[in-house]
Amino acid sequence: MEPRCYYIPLQEVELDVEKQKESSAQCFQLNGEWDFLYFSSIYDIDHKPESIHETVHEWERIPVPSVWQNYGYDKRQYINVNYPIPFDPPFVPSENPCGVYHRTFEYRSDSDYPKSYLNFEGVDSCFYLYINGKFAGYSQVSHSTSEFDITDSLSDGINHITVFVLKWCDGTYFEDQDKFRMSGIFRDVYILKRPVNHLRDYFIHTVLVDRYDKAFVTVDLEGGGRLDVQYSLQEQSGKKILEGEAQDGKISFMILEPVLWNAENPYLYTLVMKYNGETFIETVGVRDIRIENKVLLINGVDVKLRGVNRHDSNPSTGCAVTIDQMKQDLTLMKAHNVNAIRTSHYPGRPELYYLCDKYGFYIMDEADVEIHGVDGLYSPVWEEDYNKHAFSAEISDNELYSASVTDRVKRCVIRDKNRCSVVIWSMGNESGYGCVFESALEWTKKFDSSRLTHYEGALHAPHDRKNDYSNIDLYSRMYPSIDEINEYFRKDFDKPFIMCEYSHAMGNGPGDLEAYYKVIQKYEGHCGGFVWEWCDHAVELGKTADGKVQYGYGGDSGEELHDGNFCVDGLVYPDRTPHVGLKEFKNVNRPVRVLGYDRKTGTVEFENILDFTNIKDVLDIKYEVTCGKEVIERGAIIDRELLDIHPHEKRSIPIMVHISDKSKCYIKFDYVQRVKNLTTDEGHSFGFDQISLNDAAIDENIFIREPEEKYNAGTAIEIEENSRRVVLAGENFVYAYDKRKGCFESICVEGTEILKKTMEYNIFRAPIDNDRIIKEQWYAAGYDKSVIRVYDTFVKKEDEGISIRSSAVISAPHVQKIIEFQVSWKVSLSGKINMKLEATRNVEMPYLPRFGLRLFLDERMDQVEYFGYGPYENYSDKHQSSYLGLFRTDAETMHENYIRPQENGSRCGCRYVRLFGSGVHWSIISKKDFSISVSKYTQEELCAKRHNFELKESGNTVLCLDYKQSGVGSGSCGPQLSEEHRFDERKFCFECCFMRPELTDTEEEISETKQCK
Secondary structure: OOOOOOOOOEOOOOOOHHHHHHHOOOEEEOOEEEEEEEEOOHHHOOOOOOOHHHHOOOOEEEEEOOOHHHHOOOOOEEEOOOOOOOOOOOOOOOOOOEEEEEEEEEEOOOOOOOEEEEEEOOEEOEEEEEEOOEEEEEEEOOOOOEEEEOHHHOOOEEEEEEEEEEOOOHHHHHEOOOEEEOOEEOOOEEEEEEOOOOEEEEEEEEEEEOOOOEEEEEEEEEEOOOOOOEEEEEOOOOOEEEEEEOEOOEEEEEEEOOOOOOOOOOOOEEEEEEEOOEEEEEEEOOOOEEEEOOEEEEOOEEOOEEEEEOOOOOOOOOOOOOHHHHHHHHHHHHHOOOOEEEOOOOOOOHHHHHHHHHHOOEEEEEOOOEOHHHHHOOOOOOOOOHHHOOOOOOOOOOHHHHHHHHHHHHHHHHHHOOOOOEEEEEOOEOOOOOHHHHHHHHHHHHHOOOOEEEOHHHHHOOOOOOOOOOOOOOEEEEOOOHHHHHHHHHOOOOOOEEEEEEOOOOOOOOOOHHHHHHHHHHOOOEEEEEEOOOEOOOEEEEEOOOOOEEEEOOOOOOOOOOOHHHHOOOOEOOOOOEOHHHHHHHHHOOOEEEEEEEOOOOEEEEEEOOOOOOHHHHEEEEEEEEEOOEEEEEEEEOOOOOOOOOOOOEEEEEOOOOOOOOOOEEEEEEEEEOOOOOOOOOOOEEEEEEEEOOOOOOOHHHHOOOOHHHHOOOOOOEEEEOOOEEEEEEOOEEEEEEOOOOEEEEEEEOOEEOEOOOOEEEOOOOOOHHHOOHHHHHHHOOHHHOEEEEEEEEEEEEOOEEEEEEEEEEEOOOOOOOEEEEEEEEEEOOOOEEEEEEEEEOOOOOOEOEEEEEEEEEOOOOEEEEEEEEOOOOEOOEOOOOEEEEEEEEHHHHOOOOOOOOOOOOEEEEEEEEEEEOOEEEEEEEEEEEEEEEEOOOHHHHHHOOOHHHOOOOOEEEEEEEEEEOOOOOHHHOOOOOHHHOEOOOEEEEEEEEOOOEEOOOOOOOOOOEEOO
8 A cells, every 4th residue: 555644543532642543443453462483594484375374283472563583583683884684785695584473363344344454563674464375465664654455355254364574675775774683573563444435644734824823724635535524623622613624635724823832832733534434633733844044943933953863672672662662761851851853763653753742852753764784885995084975876876776765755754744743854864875865855845845854864975976955954964073063154054054963872971962062052053963862772681690680782692793882872771761971961951051140139140941931831940059068048939020031031030148258159050840741740850050159169178077186196107118118107007108009008097907909090991982992092002001110219207297209100011101200198197198199191192091099998988978079970071960069879879880881980070088888987188179989890890891780899999089080072973082071181280188097986878879968
């Protein structure tokens, strides 16, 4: 059958689209347990397809929808770019795996609805259909609906349906998406019973005129008979506002003063159409999409797309996702300020778009097209500049394939044409350019000029032909640098700029969201973009003996060709637990921002970032004032007049707080929801700002539990020195300094040893996924195998204690010096240690991952209190979800459990940290910011293991005390780390003070991360 818009015909009104298949008497669902046989090659089938349902007597069973790899058949395979088969289009390997599905169902003819149409909403990759042993049709295009008229093949009583699904077909060359390759019937299957003359297809158009005071709505109807369709329109409240009958195959009416649909206020009218015993329910969103002066406008407003790329993915069900799973995604997105979705890289389930209409999302609907494998073909020449790199045009500029690609685009556009959430049609992903896509774009623009068109692949067009870009509305880029964006707008650009992918959220990242936010806001012509990507693609492999979920990625199913963990690149874990990256996205895209604080007038200037919503209608602003380590005031701005801030406007609001100039004071504003809605509850925070209220310096000494004077009654420190160490014996403490290592090997207080190993100077980190490129330079420079050479050590008695000074160098086997430094350790009579380290980095070497000290403590000293950024993991370019405060946590909570182990859990901007447990407290302070991480795992263990469930605790609490760490960026697939966040200083000075460890008889218990009150 020709493609049509999605609908389920009803006999009674059912407004909830997710229930229509169940409630419709005309929809006979075939989901459930099916008979199944798997063959590793289609040539292994020794039964005739017409009679296999009779000749096979022992079937296995499989649920539909599902993918057969999840049930022990074949192997899962994750590939990003390359084709899984030899490149020989349109041919595929002759040894082509096949899954044979069979089931019976009882059919009774109905004189009112005599026609029967069998629908498959998704089958990967192609299938042959037999009804009662008779061939009924063939289809491909995995992520689109295939509909068959099976009326003449059915008989009253028991009927047989048999489906032969092949793993590969010529369509495999068009479906090379970056995902797990899975096979089978993975979306719903059902039969629609229809009258002979029925409404087959319709297209709803809305046109706004007179400054949006009027909406003209037309519905183009296509079907059999007179098409005298009866219709009515209801407001969102359910009130009927008009009704009528179609004329000449078209419904036409006007809405006066329409309520416009947008992602913030997704107002939907309900159109009820009745024809020949069938009822059709459509939600209608009235909105206008256009480009004016090279700016994207929705309802006349400059809107920024704050989006994500979303695959159909679940660790248990694979690409066979349920409505509840889609709702979980959308609810999480709304709670984290996502307003747009790109359906990468194929159309989603039909119900997804109804939910997006209802919840409020702008959709870039992408056709089931990716020909990325052509870029993996062997070539002796490679263009290093990806922006100038032309994909092989063997498919994209070959007329032989124009009909195939246009068919895939048609299936997407025609199915989803009535969904108001769809604002952009995308021709596909990473497929090169040429006549094939020019034809698809031309068809799309002629069919639907009301929406915008997109295709990033136009950037990689052949250089030897005149390319036609006239039907592309947006200039699209993947992973552009900030400099590239600025350069685009410095030139005479002709299209709005959009990032179909940016800020690759793989592992510990992304670290550049705030920078992208600023450049998006800077230019009216910048539409925004879609972070890659929403969720970690991983499959659940089972559980460990201690109950930990084992997630697998490429290579974990025994497949030879794979791309490792490159699929584990989302803002949420596979089970939808948010990564810190999602929390970063949320706060970067908060609905309100503080622009400044005027202490003289006591006013704070707020800006409303929302596009259509007045702050007074949706938010309250709560605030909290901290001075030093105390919360001194809490309050809320709930006055609607004060909060009357229109979209994109600013307003100063008086905030009367009383602070002292003696302590550093901050105020934190939380933007909380006033009233519960479809996706978020009353009181839900959409983000926060924290600003300084005065110029006072942070006094790190206020955090210390015990004053130094408590221990000052002691006598002078005794010194014992030999060629290896310096031993300092004071009042109830003995410290041993390793002259070969340039730091302490023992800190013993009242007979209790604090250090389990000698302190270490540390320049390496377990590479994060975003270090994918730079780590090769780090390994080449020996950063992972660094050693210290101390040239000399001098010990000197002073009035206040002992001074130890060493000169040293950090280097590695087979390479030159990395860092030269002089370190001074001053031990006071009380046992306090002041460290000052002055270093010079060899600028010939790559920038450093980090520089600091690594301490191994008793594993029971795993409780942590610190002043710095928290409560979440944070780095110099990844701390928007954290704020400055006094926090308590523990080593387990500080560990961010990335599926592939890597550097994690850092807290930057610290001035104080205290570790305690097992009766020991040890505090460290500094007048300058430093970073910490506290973990049960060593960086060597994180480097060695491929999966988080393989990690073994070290038996120590490992404290990394860092002068600085490089940022995280998003370089796993994108621009490399920006210079401002690289640790590339030539000279630096690291100072901190180790307070004397304190022994106590009582323990402080910490159950969760929280801010001290």
